[in-house]
Amino acid sequence: MAAAISAKSLTKEFGRREVLHGVDFEVETGSVFGVIGPNGAGKTTTMRCLLDIIRPTSGTIRVLGTDPRAGGPELRRRIGYLPGELFLAGRVTGRTLLAHYEAISGPVPPGRVDQLAERLGLDLTRHIRKLSKGNKQKLGLVQAFMHQPELLVLDEPTSGLDPLVQQEFHAMVREAKHRGQTIFLSSHVLSEVQQTADTVAILRDGRIIAVESVSALREGAVRRVRFTTSGIAAHDAVARLTGVPGVGHVEVLESDGTATLSATIGGDIQPLVRMLASLRLTDLVLEEPDLEEAVLTMYAAPQEEPR
Secondary structure (H helix, E strand, C coil): CCCCEEEEEEEEEECCEEEEEEEEEEECCCCEEEEECCCCCCHHHHHHHHCCCCCCCEEEEEECCECHHHHHHHHHCCEEEECCCCCCCCCCEHHHHHHHHHHHHCCCCCCHHHHHHHHHCCCCCCEHHHCCHHHHHHHHHHHHHCCCCCEEEEECCCCCCCHHHHHHHHHHHHHHHHCCCEEEEEECCHHHHHCCCCEEEEEECCEEEEEEEHHHHHHHCEEEEEEEEECCCHHHHHHHHHCCCCEEEEEEEECCCEEEEEEEEECCCHHHHHHHHCCEEEEEEECCCEHHHHHHHHHHCCCCCCC
16 A cells, blocks of 8 residues: 655755755555654644645655645645644634635535534634634644545644543544544654554654654653562662663662662563562552653764764
8 A cells, every 4th residue: 555645855945944854754544643853843844845835945755646746726635734833814703714614625524513523622603713722723623624534634733732632632533543544743742642643753853863653662662660579688689670681770769678679671571570570579660661751862862964
């Protein structure tokens, strides 16, 4: 099956400043692809190039099998787009605005708009100028999802949404994927992407520094373990723990009759489990992998100089 999106050697210059430096990635049809990066990393620029809002300086792009520069209105109707900086006209109601977008994007299933509005807690009878930032974001989401496009391109989609609405949005993304739609979304917060994405690209200073599955990120991320054991001296427990591959930063929290130790561990946890099985444990806490820390480590790693 052909990729829903393909970008090769993508560069973009604004005057003398190059903001994308040879970006390469592919998005599988029917998958959720997340792009993570700090503000200014190039996420929005990449999305705008994909949609032919701006044109790349060099490189090639294919979106749903078509060069976006030649796709025209026919290609755009197959895409739902939520921009990062959402500007909506203010003198009409939400329902009127969505009717306008429906005339542009194509048919919307009967009742679909009301269903989405109800799920997101959006009042479509209110004038847009009276809506809060969060409610405008909900309106933007309804606009993007309502015609069930083949491809959804969502730039910082949870911006301004409260936690309950964010969870509803994640459910909408999962349902879209189940229907075979492809979702390309961006965020500067990993936790927003890891709930729904199959693959994550990490963008820094206009370069993709890693493309990983969420499961691979979890496997490579650092966990924290804390346990209390009896019948063994603290220094002996430390010696056993430091002998486990991937263990680092061991700390003795308590050593009066029992030994309480804390440590970080990366990679495979089976050696740790085997070591812990040899101890008489009275307490054990193994935390979820810290994906944020894994990504921040990638941000902090020095980049190779271009050749």
